[in-house]
Amino acid sequence: DIQMTQSPSSLSASVGDRVTITCRASQGTNNYLAWFQQKPGKAPKSLIYAASSLQSGVPSKFSGSGSGTDFTLTISSLQPEDFATYYCQQYNSYPLTFGGGTKVEIK
Amino acid sequence: EVQLLESGGGLVQPGGSLRLSCTATGLSFGRYAMSWVRQAPGKGLEWVSAISGAGTTYYADSVKDRFTISRDNSKNTLYLQMNSLRAEDTAVYYCAKISGPYDHYWGQGTLVTVSS
Numbered sequence: 098d099i100q101m102t103q104s105p106s107s108l109s110a111s112v113g114d115r116v117t118i119t120c121r122a123s124q125g126t127n128n129y130l131a132w133f134q135q136k137p138g139k140a141p142k143s144l145i146y147a148a149s150s151l152q153s154g155v156p157s158k159f160s161g162s163g164s165g166t167d168f169t170l171t172i173s174s175l176q177p178e179d180f181a182t183y184y185c186q187q188y189n190s191y192p193l194t195f196g197g198g199t200k201v202e203i204k
Numbered sequence: 205e206v207q208l209l210e211s212g213g214g215l216v217q218p219g220g221s222l223r224l225s226c227t228a229t230g231l232s233f234g235r236y237a238m239s240w241v242r243q244a245p246g247k248g249l250e251w252v253s254a255i256s257g258a259g260t261t262y263y264a265d266s267v268k269d270r271f272t273i274s275r276d277n278s279k280n281t282l283y284l285q286m287n288s289l290r291a292e293d294t295a296v297y298y299c300a301k302i303s304g305p306y307d308h309y310w311g312q313g314t315l316v317t318v319s320s
Binding site for chain 1: 239241248249250251254262264265298300302303304305306307308309310311312313
């Protein structure tokens with residue numbers, strides 16, 4: 098199984114900050130790496146697929162990068178609606194696996 | 205607009221059974237692998253099962269031999285038959301397209317509670 102490790106597990110940031118979340122896979126994922134956002138009591142919302150492709154309708158302040166085993170989600174200018182938990186997920190092989198999540202909180 | 209709508213959740217006793225359904229609209233359903241993912245209260249996400257467009261199935265070890273995934277491409281519907289349910293199966297269950305090419309999608313979830 099491919100293990101996904103996210104860091105940090107939580108962070109505090111201010112509106113307007115640039116935020117970066119990292120995700121490391123225990124083995125290569127062929128860039129089959131997705132990021133999504135989840136707010137309390139809500140379903141996950143997809144942001145990025147194939148490591149760097151922006152999901153339709155997702156604002157361009159979200160971007161993904163990386164390759165091989167190391168990936169990054171960046172939010173260029175944090176807005177109030179962006180405070181949420183973010184997860185990475187690999188879909189290179191079954192079982193599909195998720196990172197533990199990064200909770201982005203207001204400073 | 206793509207929508208995935210789950211149904212079938214509820215309260216069931218330990219050892220009982222439940223069948224979840226997920227109907228897709230706005231998506232070429234039969235072309236894509238579909239998954240079930242669950243989230244226990246206050247916990248992270250756990251992949252449960254997946255099925256390819258052609259019907260090949262995959263399961264997490266935690267549900268193997270108890271859960272069965274299936275699909276009816278003529279009805280754009282995904283199913284999860286859950287047998288021998290345990291307290292630790294209590295979770296919100298999401299239907300999702302989270303593999304394969306192009307955009308990924310999630311349903312709104314359905315709550316399964318296993319309790320006596």
